[in-house]
Structure formats: C-alpha cells, structure tokens
Amino acid sequence: MFIYTAGRKKVKLDLVKSEVGFYEGESFLRVALGEREYTSRLSEQVTRSAQQHLEMPGRLRAVRAVRAARLGAPPAVFEEEHSRLTRVVYKEVVIRFAPKIPQKRRRQILAKHGLKIRRENAFVRDQVVAYDATGKHTGVGMIDVANDCAEMVEVVFATPNFISQYRRDAIPLIPVAQWHLHNRGKVSGQVKDEDVNAREAWKITQGKRNITIAVLDDGVDVEHPNLKSNIKKNPDPKEPLDTCGRDFFVPDDHPEHFNPRPKRFQWPYYQMTGNDIHGTPCAGVVSAVGKDALGIAPKCRILPVKIFHADDLAPDARVADAIRYAARHADILSCSWSGPASPDIEVAIQDAGTIGREEKGSAVFCASGNGAEMMGEGVSYPAAFDEAIAVGASTDTGKRAGYSQYGAELWIVAPSNGGKQEIYTTDVGYDNRGFNIGAEQYGGADGLHTNGFGGTSSATPLAAGIGALILSVKPSLDRDQVAQILAATADKIGSGYNSAGWSKRYGYGRVNAVAAVEAASAMKL
Amino acid sequence: MKARRSVDPSTFVVRRRDGSDIIDDIDDLRKLGTVELLDGFPDRCLMRPDSTSANAKETWRQLRNQLRPKFEIEPALVDDRGTPSYPTGTITVRFKHTPDDDELIEYEREWGMIVKERNRYIPNQVTFQQEGEAGGRYLPDVVEIIQRSDNRVQAAWLDAISRYERNY
Incomplete structure (x- = not known):
C-alpha cells in the first residue's frame, strides 16, 4: 500500500503487479498484462498516454528493455484504492511552492532529491513540473519524493505527476463471476457469450444519473459499498423525511415508514425464509457499482421501496400504493415477486402508465415466477397482468431455466441461474446477515456479496436495468416503446418462435442490452 | 380487468371486531374447525370449519350466527392460479x-x-x-x-x- 498526499487528503494506492507495455511500431507488446483480462486494454491506453506524456523512447521492446536502455526503474502502475482508477507515475513530480519563496531556496528543495525543473506552469508562477535527473527515484520512489516535498513548509503541495485514467471513458471491468453481464465461458459447460452483452452496451451508455429504477422488495441495504452511491436521495422532494425510499409494509405514520432497509431477520440468517435478504441482491443486479460487483446500469440510480417484511402477509393495498409511489419517483419498476391476482395491484400497474414520467409511463418489470416444474404452463401475477412486462429466466448455456414460468403473458427472458453458475451480486452487508454470512466459497469472506442468487428474481432486475439503459439514451420513449424495443432486439435463443417472433417459453427471446440501446439511439421521435 | 378471484368455500377469515388479539379465543374457535393464525395480524385467524354447506355464503351465514357479535367473518378468496387472499x-x-x-x-x-x-x-x-x-x-x-x-x-x-x- 502506498499513500500520497493530495492537498490535505491522504490517498491510498495499490501497486498493480504488472508494468506498462510499449508499442513497437503499430504492434502492442503484451508485457504489461498481469492476470487480469482487462489489463491489456487498459495498459494500451496507459501506454499511449505514457509515451505521449512521459517522454519515453518510442521503440522499446518491453519494460525490461527500458532497464537495459539505462533509463532506471520502469514506471509504476497503481490503482487508487477508493476509485479503482489506474494511475501511472514515472519520474516527474508537480510542486507548488508557497508565494515569495526565493528561487535559491526552491533550487535547494529540488536539489535535495536530485530534481530538476522540466517546465514552469504557464498559469501559476509558483508551480513547476520537476523530474528525477538522477534516475534514483523513478516509479515507486517518486511517491516518497513527492510526500517528502509536501511536508515542507515552503511547499503548498507536491504530488507525483500522474498519468491517470479518468472515469469518463472507463468501461467498468466485469468480474468473471458476473457471467450474466459478460459470459467468458470460464466454467466447464458454460457457453461463451450467453449473456446480455453488457460490455458492448456500456460503450454506448452505462446509464444516466437521472434515470431511476425502483426495487420493490423486502428492503435494500442502502449503505452497501456497491450500492450507496447509487441510492436516490430524497426521492420525494416534498417530503423531507423521505431520504432514501420508504417502507410501505408499515403505514405512513409509523416511525419506520421512511426506512426502506432490511429489518426482519431470524436464524438461520442465510435462508430467505424469515429474512429480508432478497431486495439487496436484486438492487445489485440493477445498479451495483464498484470493482467487486456491477449492475447492468451502474450509472443509474436505485429507489428502494420496501413492501415486505420477510414472509409476513402483506396488505395488497399497500403493495399497490408502493407501485404508485415508485411510479412517481422512478422511471422503471422492478418487481421480483409473485402474489395473488389483486385488482388493486392490477390497476396500480395501469396507473404507473399515467402517473410516471409525465404520463409517458414507468415500465413495470415483473418476475414470471419460479414454479414451472410444479405448475407447468402459466405466468404468475402480477407478471400476468396486461401492462406488466413479464420476465422469465434463461441460463448460462442459453436455455430456458427449468423453473422459469412461461405462457401467453411471457414477454422476454434474461440470464439467471439454472445452468452451470448462479448469479453473483450484492448481499446484505450487515454482520452475519445475508445469503453469504461471510464465507469465501459463497461470495467472499466479507459477506458483502453472494454467488448464489438467481431465479426470475434475478432475471427481472437485469431486464429492468436494460430498460433503464434504453431510457438513458432516449428518455422521450414511453413505456410501451421500451417494451417494444426489448422485444424487437431480443436474441432468439431456444426454439418454438411463431411468425411474430414470439415463443411461449422464451417470449420474444433473451434481452440484448447492446441491440436494445442501439435501437433506442437510432429511433427518431 | 384481468384479476378475477372467487370465494374459497372452505376457508374463512375470522377477525375480532374490537381489534384485540385473537389468541385467547383460539380454543373456542377450534371447536368449530381447524384454525391457523396469520403472521403479523394478531386480531385474526383463518378457520376451516368442520361443518360446511353447499356454498360459501351458507357456511358464512352459519359461522356468523355462531360467532357474532364478537367476530367478523369473511370468506377467503382464491385466484385462477390457486393463490389465496384474505x-x-x-x-x-x-x-x-x-x-x-x-x-x-x-x-x-x-x-x-x-x-x-x-x-x-x-x-x-x-x-x-x-x-x-x-x-x-x-x-x-x-x-x-x-x-x-x-x-x-x-x-x-x-x-x-x-x-x-x-x-x-
């Protein structure tokens, strides 16, 4: 772990155990790769920058060749601990002297570390870029030099002259376990590319901050490190108590109404029965952000709407009102549950078509249900209602998941478990709570993630998140258009499609994020 | 509307009119049929009467005569997928x-x-x-x-x- 000083802040850096690669002519030499698949692309970016900005020789075979060329240590590649952005340092430092420090003293400070001025800042007189003329501090050593300078009273700040990756252009790096986003076919039997093409879609959009997906479920861990930054703040601006969503299981005047977090737990805490551990994985599938887990729409926001307290009976009227509330404050609703054919819920889903998005309607994605093996044909409610988008599940081998309910109302399917691998996503982060209460084999010793999620519960937020990507590129679409784009761009996995491209087992097929986003972008309204 | 529910002639919701807990009445209610408490709703329970009539309304009438004025009785509902509501x-x-x-x-x-x-x-x-x-x-x-x-x-x-x- 390295630390450098940025103003008053101490920023932690992890040294990446790889080195920067170089171009020889047009060929990128894969010297900088490490184990991570993404590194090659990233290294390519970084290398281009490094060659441009760090004044390295252009025709070198590899980092070892740099050493051979007597240029000292190679550049050091770091990941910033908080942001996970790549930062490269070679042999430069940026120093800003306090005003009125005499030139002689400035030269003494630089000379202490063998630094020479490369250039003075054109806009700020007291700021210079200096370089290590001795070759002693190149790379990692430049962190110490910068920190040492920063300690001096004559120096306002000193920082390595990083070449940095900026988030604006960064395509998130999908963990291998999240095959539903990018299926590399890593597990025996798993079929490569049986996924939703998230990586390709993210080149167009990762979502927009002003697009919100409501997760109506048993609560969301709003402090989870992969969710926290994407939780919609004060969704109802007229209600100051509404800081991060609501709990409709309890009435408005209940002290817990404005707390949408998981609350109901009972031993055994890793089983869903009796525990509020279902909404947090759903939220993660939609919009987790961070290096450990990603949602399909990592730049969209989540509105947590709690409607269940574990398995307790719930009033249909409150569930219906939760849908109406969500439609007022979210663009997309994700409902990973089944229940009775409630007239109130049916009309609430209709209401979402008029309440939501200035009458353009909030699309309501509902799980088709997991009971196909027992029930045979038939989609459960509320997915079976006409104005819901019924989502079934496909597997990592491109087949319908055996449990996934199907029938006349099925609209689309999305990847979930039932094949070789289950779904890796966020888990309730409270100590000793969640599907994974803290075991490496279940998703990590910190208990923040589970690798055992699935069902149409997981397929639904995945499809809902793609709906959010569609609205991110074309916010003027109404909810029927969102549904039509999903249908028109779905991959025809399996068989049994009729002339309209619909099958009772797959609906219109498996959602394809990139095709959907491209189609939305191309639409002229 | 698509949501269609019918009454379940074998199952009834029995609810205390004054809103108090029904647990103290369970032994008496069990004399009329099997009883199941409802999680989170302590003022009510489900009853499957031992004696039922040809239709739900008649069974409801019999139960009501036996249990009023202390209790309200409603027949349970069931949708076309077999999912009950109370x-x-x-x-x-x-x-x-x-x-x-x-x-x-x-x-x-x-x-x-x-x-x-x-x-x-x-x-x-x-x-x-x-x-x-x-x-x-x-x-x-x-x-x-x-x-x-x-x-x-x-x-x-x-x-x-x-x-x-x-x-x-």
Missing part, C-alpha cells in the same frame, strides 16, 4: 370520476358504508368500511352488486392481505 373487511371503489365530499357522503348513505380513506395517489379511488348493522352483509355480494349496477364505478374489490412469494 379479505380485511373493507371495500375499495374506483370511481370513473373523482367524487367530491358531498358525493361521497351520498354514496355512504346509499350503500350503508363509511369512507375509510381516499387514495393519496388516485383521488377517484376510495376505501369504505361497513357501518353498524350493515356490517353483517356478505361482502362478495356487495362488491358484485356495486360493480354490476353502479355506473359511476369503474371497478370495486374486496381489500385483502396476501402472502407474496419472493422469486429467488
């Missing part, structure tokens, strides 16, 4: 147009119900509860009559509590 004793009416307060007072008088609340999101949707002696009516019939005969109404239904399944 009525709460209130009826929600969705009007075609938003009624003003005077119209609601008139509606209360007409149907022998009192307004419990107007929906905060949809002002033309109003929940009613039974009033006084009218409280002994068979609510599935009341809802059906409202739906069939009242041209001010878009839809009406029995409010219910239900067990939802998270699809993990």
